[in-house]
Amino acid sequence: MxxxxxxxxxxxxxxxxxxxxxxxxxxxxxxxxxxxxxxxxxxxxxxxxxxxxxxxxxxxxxxxxxxxxxxxxxxxxxxxxxxxxxxxxxxxxxxxxxxxxxxxxxxxxxxxxxxxxxxxxxxxxxxxVGSGILSSAVGMDKDFTKRILMQAGIDVADFITLRDSRFSEADLQRIEDRFSYPVFVKPANMGSSIGVSKAANRSELAAAIDLAFRFDRKLLVEKGIVGRELECAVLGNDFPEASVVGEIISNVSFYDYKAKYIDENGATLSLPAKVSDSLLEKIQQTSIAVFEALECRGLARVDMFVTDDEQIIINEVNTLPGFTKISMYPKLWEASGLSYSDLIDRLISLAIEDFQGQR
Structure with a gap:
């Protein structure tokens, strides 16, 4: 043996x-x-x-x-x-x-x-297992992720970056001049929707900024996007593959931490999502393009909005996505024919393969 x-x-x-x-x-x-x-x-x-x-x-x-x-x-x-x-x-x-x-x-x-x-x-x-130093650091920072994806010609939600050391009341007006409500406020370096808020007016915006700054010294205020929330899992190194697409149909105002990990009724997951063959192919190609633009390795989950006219707008990239029993990354691969156990095996093999290749 x-x-x-x-x-x-x-x-x-x-x-x-x-x-x-x-x-x-x-x-x-x-x-x-x-x-x-x-x-x-x-x-x-x-x-x-x-x-x-x-x-x-x-x-x-x-x-x-x-x-x-x-x-x-x-x-x-x-x-x-x-x-x-x-x-x-x-x-x-x-x-x-x-x-x-x-x-x-x-x-x-x-x-x-x-x-x-x-x-x-x-x-x-x-x-x-997973991406290296650079890809992990960039993928964690939503500000830098967006900049790189924009440079690669991939659409992202319009945003403003704020830093706690330079934040002032004037920033509230700058946000309102640029965006209509609602907007989303996010810590730049946090996941699982921790510290994320949806703001529908100035009072809520100020409270959301205060909350986000408790988790990070840099935050993003993003334009609210009207569209379907879709996710696609990517797996591989030099020749990545994309999974089927899943859709999150939130039963709350937005898909927050509680809906993701605690409240089993917080959202309905449609797996696979009801999309046309042409849209599925477009989403998979875009997800792989995101993976390659950030030079990811092993795995990533690409979260996006798809508008009524089928414009794909990248929301976030997760280089170490959740692996709980209700997490989307393993569920997307299960729906694609790769079991949870086999997915773990594949990820470990990819890590060893990449390490040996670098040596």
Whole structure:
């Protein structure tokens, strides 16, 4: 029997998407092929401590997305940068280390999806699932994502960028001069709709800006787009493939964090979405173009609006999308004929393939 591939599954983390990451990790642990892979569970606390969790109870309140938390009775560890590829060292002298074959960071948001962990993996000389440093950093920052996509000739929603150090009351008037209500306010470097608000007047706009600045020092105010909310998953390295298209039909004012991860009735998912063959092909081609423009690797989920005249307007790009049991990325591939377990296998293979190619 061949030796199992040792996968360091990284989850939790310092971002506001900590609980989403725990849910994603729980789903991956349940679906991964344990005959092929040995999962090394590395939980990161909300203050950044890395813990090697070797117990069966990895999570506390694991079945409740609102109260799920990390089991912290575990060994502190660190990933070593240097010649020893993928060496995971325990910080307690009596504990043995692990030699990882590949790192699978299921970390959403800052300190995980933004190039931080990707850079650490590169220093530690270990394959890492997903995009590299540059693509991860750019994909995390909605401002830079839009600039690059615009340069590539891909449509995005019109926007204004604000920074907390230079924000003033005059910016409210500047926004109103440029856009009609409603507008959307988003932290530039956050996902899962955390800190995102829909504003229908100046009072709501001021409150939305205040909220967004709690999560990031830079934010975007975007023009409201009237259109269908569609998503497409992309998978691959040099020759990426696009999934079928899914549609989110929100049952609330917009598809927020609660609708995504907590309220099962927050939105209706249409999989596959009812689109014509020509529109499907156009969406898939655009999604791959987005993936290639940002030089993504492994995976990405491309979120977009499609107007009545079938104009495609890119909303966001997620280089480490949610992997919970109700997340769109795995569901899109399941609807395309690729099971959750096989998707995990493919992602790990792509990471190893890309690492070997770079060497």
């Amino acid at each position: 061949s030796k199992k591939i040792k996968v360091g599954l990284l989850f939790g983390g310092r971002s506001a998407e900590h609980q989403v990451s725990l849910q994603s990790a729980k789903s991956i642990m349940a679906a991964i092929d344990n005959d092929k892979y040995e999962v090394v569970k590395i939980g990161i606390t909300s203050d950044g401590k890395w813990l090697l969790n070797e117990s069966a109870e990895t999570f506390i309140n694991g079945d409740d997305p609102e109260t799920i938390s990390l089991q912290t009775e575990a060994l502190p560890v660190t990933l070593v940068a240097g010649d020893q590829s993928g060496e995971l060292q325990c910080l307690e002298a009596e504990a043995a280390g692990n030699q990882l074959d590949v790192l699978f960071p299921i970390l959403h948001g800052p300190y995980g999806e933004d190039g931080s962990v990707q850079g650490l993996a590169k220093l530690a000389n270990i394959p890492c």
